[in-house]
Amino acid sequence: MNFSAPAQTRPRILIVAGVSGSGKTTIGAMLAGRLNVPFADADSFQPAANIEKMRAGIPLTDEDRWPWLERIGDWMDDHIGNGRSAVITCSALKRSYRDMLLNGRPEAWLVFLSVDRDELARRLAIRHGHFFPAQLLDSQLSALEPPQPDEQAIAIPETGTPAETVETIVSWVNEAEAGPARHL
Numbered sequence: 001m002n003f004s005a006p007a008q009t010r011p012r013i014l015i016v017a018g019v020s021g022s023g024k025t026t027i028g029a030m031l032a033g034r035l036n037v038p039f040a041d042a043d044s045f046q047p048a049a050n051i052e053k054m055r056a057g058i059p060l061t062d063e064d065r066w067p068w069l070e071r072i073g074d075w076m077d078d079h080i081g082n083g084r085s086a087v088i089t090c091s092a093l094k095r096s097y098r099d100m101l102l103n104g105r106p107e108a109w110l111v112f113l114s115v116d117r118d119e120l121a122r123r124l125a126i127r128h129g130h131f132f133p134a135q136l137l138d139s140q141l142s143a144l145e146p147p148q149p150d151e152q153a154i155a156i157p158e159t160g161t162p163a164e165t166v167e168t169i170v171s172w173v174n175e176a177e178a179g180p181a182r183h184l
Helices: 024-035 048-055 062-081 095-102 117-126 134-143 162-178
Strands: 013-017 086-089 108-114 153-157
Touching: 013 024, 013 062, 013 095, 024 086, 024 108, 024 162, 048 062, 062 086, 062 095, 095 108, 108 162, 153 162
Parallel strands: 013 086, 013 108, 108 153
Antiparallel strands: none
């Protein structure tokens, strides 16, 4: 099934999630291109104060994240309300964050990119020009509550190339569209 085909009965919002360095932006942009739908990077929804806090090496608190998550939810609601499918990124580290983004939105599905700590650290060490410093990785891993089987989510171990990861996600979406959602 073509994700953006007019025959689709309702829009789908795919949230590509994971800790910093997991490949959310790369995979999300490729996935949106593959599905021919709009893409948004959740970093663009961050308030300036949050960006400055992270740039200074200070981890965000739940209170810092709620307005950001609400902006993402508003963006999703706009797309759903207008019948448009899309892909967006979001760390979605905690169950409460995912619940806020997924509950009441059956059109939203979360794809969690699972990458081991050493690979995350390697990626962050070579990433330049991003406001998230590598020293905050452990704070994200400490806050991480991996998705559980009862969530509207799939965990994808990112072991292949970005293109292979995207094809795994597309296969899952097509299978889920054809029947009940499943978990890997």
